[in-house]
Amino acid sequence: MTNFSLAATRRWKLACRYGLASLLLVFFVFPIYWLFIISFKTPDEIFHFPPVWYPKSFQFANYAVLFKDGDAVSVLNSLILAGVSTVIAMIFGTMCAYSLVRFKTGGEDFAVWVISQRLMPPIAIIFPIFLLYVYLGWVDSYGGLIILYTAFNLPYVIWMMRGYIEDIPLELEESALVDGCSRWAVLWKVVFPMARTGLFATAVFTFVFAWNEFIFALVLTRTEVVTYTVQVTHYFGGQSNFWAKIAAMSALGTVPVFITVSLLQRFLVRGISMGAVKG
Amino acid sequence: MNLIKRLGLTAVGALIAATTVSAAWAESAADRAVKEAQKYKGQTITIVWEAGLQSLDPLNFSGPLWEKLTGMKVKVVEVQTAEMFTKIMQEYRAGTGAYDALNVMPSWMPDLANAGALEPLDAYVDKYGYKDEFQKIAPIYRDNWAKANGKIYGLPDDGDVFIMYFRKDIFEDPKIKDAFKAKTGHDLSVPKTWKEFGETGSALTEILKPQNVYGAAFFRQPPYTMFMFQERFRNEGGKFFDAETMKATINSDIGVKVLTDMRNENKFMPPGVEQWGFVENLAAFMAGQTAMTISWPPYGRWAAGYGTDDKALNWVPKSTVGGKVGYALPPGGHPELAAGFDLSIASTSKNKDAAYLFIQWLNSEDISLQRVKLPTTLRDPFRDSHYTDAGYLALWPDAKDYLKTLKDASLAGIFDLSVLQTDKYEEVLRQAIGKLWAGEDPKAILDAAAGEWDGITKKIGVDKQKAVYADWASKSGAYPK
């Protein structure tokens, strides 16, 4: 093959890839665009027939109302709950996963029990948990919900990290041990860094799950720790669907996660060159 | 001597009468509530309120005002409508006293009262002298919404009722009137029966086609249409149950007729009307695209442009039909007092007196009048004095017609079915509407629904439900007289 046709083939392939990527982009992003754009429309534009694809002007009145009424605080609440519970879940969960992989602690039964925790439909246990929290005085408190979210995310973290830890060659840990590291040091100095990719991929989704959690927040919060998911449902009324507020609140609630994801996905995609070790 | 004595006694008597009267005048229920509430200064009471527009009232107006007058803080727990019943029951079962005062829909009353979740209010009404002002609530609400098992469990606080809104300009336009007469043979007028409605609506849709205007539209989503079904079914003479056997009779010919008529009407309504909720219907009417619609009182205020300048209402499409809207009773003449709210006290509250004083104050003549006039309110007039208030009448040019229609509606209205586990029966109806829009046969739908109703009644206990149903049916607003 001449150089020319090779380059042309590659360019054609690239063009195809961009084409497909753009189609995908439209499919996945258009609905979000639609939602966001509602937050900038006037009510007449929102309820206009035929539908308005692009508002005449961008008005920020809907956002202003959210901040003025103090509703925007719910985004901060979500941030605290999701952020802290993710960090804790990642640490405890990865440790647990390591034990499962390297030591087969508890054997298959323990592993199965762990994942069974994630099976439980929240609806089935929400009422007993509500009563438990009432008894402990944890309703409508940050701590209570953080503990709950952490516990609910643990199974996911443990199972994902198992897969990623299995990919880490045993030799690396062995050499560290030989060098005199304690097992704790091996965990922190070798395992966590080597599992970075998987760590971030898992952390991103753990964060997202906690962020979008709805039913526990609905039942266990009243006024202090309202999360953005519950706040949004306040705008679905019997006599009034505040679409503008729904859209604006969703936009506010999406931006932090979007930032988190874009910051971390760089780590997601960069592969660890395992080849160097295995070779 | 006798004369002087008599004069003196008369004078003293008059003086006493005067002071008593002036004392009575001076001490309105609102004032009394404020006075008694002084001893609870610094306390906080929690009240459950419907989230969204409704709760702007306690958050921005009544809560802060109460705190200023009494030093009592008000914490508003906003709950989405669909969650309110659930949250109230949950709190009751948990028994922590987290909620003091509540907003309760009258149709939930039997369930909540029988479960013991609500505090009977008779003793408080007497203790704080509320009997007078309580009596002055419009009879339809006072007699139908406040009591269960003969005891007062809630203070009616929102005059919800279905009103027909129509475009005066269309109904009075000579060209349209001529075209209508030519098409149907009678004069164009606001329909008084559902048969007339079907005829008027379809004729208007044809005549107004070039302008892209439809004769009518409703919010046809199941939750709203469920109320409409309750209204039309009873207006046409239907009864929900056989009072003796408690067998469901919604699948009678009347029921089938109502469902069939509703489906046929959709044909002259905008396409997709089966998906319409409160706001879609409002938007279409406000944009001038429909000549008739039926909905709760807020439509009337917003169509006239009242309050829609307020930032909180900036989600309401701007009205293009201000000044062109007429008000009437829906066809059949007996509108549904759909949904509505009472103020109640949770039986597990630890601050019952304090909470009661707050709701008495809210519900009193003075304060309720101010509240129903708030631009952003969803609370509709519910006291006799509201219908004739000079301030209200001055809010927009047609306000007097509006208030008159509301008053007429209150005199002829019928209220929601409320028995044990009403929501289960309502859920069956909602699903029946869903099936109707999906294209199933009305008779089959209603036969299935009646069967489900019978199943529910059996599970609750026929005798138990019979007693509660009898209690409901005995009220003035149960069936049209």
Add this chain to the structure above:
Amino acid sequence: MTSASPFVRSVIARHPSGRMPDHNFRYWIIAPSVFLLLLIGLFPLIYSLVVSFQQITMTDYDTSFAGLTNYAQLFDDARLWQSIAHTLIITIIALPVELVFGLAMAHLFLERMPGRQIFISLIVLPTVISPVVAGATWRLLFDQRYGPINQVIGWFAGHEVVMLWNITPHLVYPAILICEIWQWTPFMFLILLAALSNVDKSLTEAAELDGAGFWRIFFKIVLPAIWPVMAIAILIRGVDLFRIFDVIWALTSGGPGTMTETISIYTYVQGFQQFESSYTAAIAFLIVGLMSVIVIWAIRRMGLAK
């Protein structure tokens, strides 16, 4: 130590009796997780079990022992079994689609290309939105009057179309599936992308040089390599699909009638709207029982717990 055979090393790893401080290491590191899981997992389970043997309904706080009445009722409850069928339909269709779609997308973005980061960050957005909002957004998109989808279909068809996506029986499932797949394919995509990136390039390159075609390389080298992560993703996604609630609730509320009512929606209606606490507890146990059986079978079959 490094000169010892792998067998010896693994033995020492499993029984580090020669290193006392480390002996309990494996237990210390699972302790916090176990504690939390017990707190949230054990008590509610016991409570629910007890309640399911009682007779608590909305108005009757009857805590007397009722034996297996609630469980017997389960078998007569046609609506319950229908809801399970609905749930299965959704799971069986959505899961493979999300998997294949996600895998294809992961391949597309595997190699470097300028702007890849931006594409990925944006494509991941649907997963990031709250499911309640996602359902509501698609409800608006599908709206006959105010939504763009019917408008666009109308452009292609040449005339105005009337498609009531959330009401018409033959349209409700497509609507739900589209929304669900739209929201969660990026999740599969991201996980599979991370897994694919970890595949040893030297192996695939060597196979290419040997003349192996794309599919051969995929099935013989790539798939086995990403299987551990992929299997977990499938399991997790499958379980989540079984519990689907928010999206359907926002789009159709389980309607028309009970046509799109899934097991979670039915449980919610019974427990939170009708307050049939005891019966709901029985349903919950049925679900847990069913799912445990399926998942345990899946775990052992896929060799996940080894």
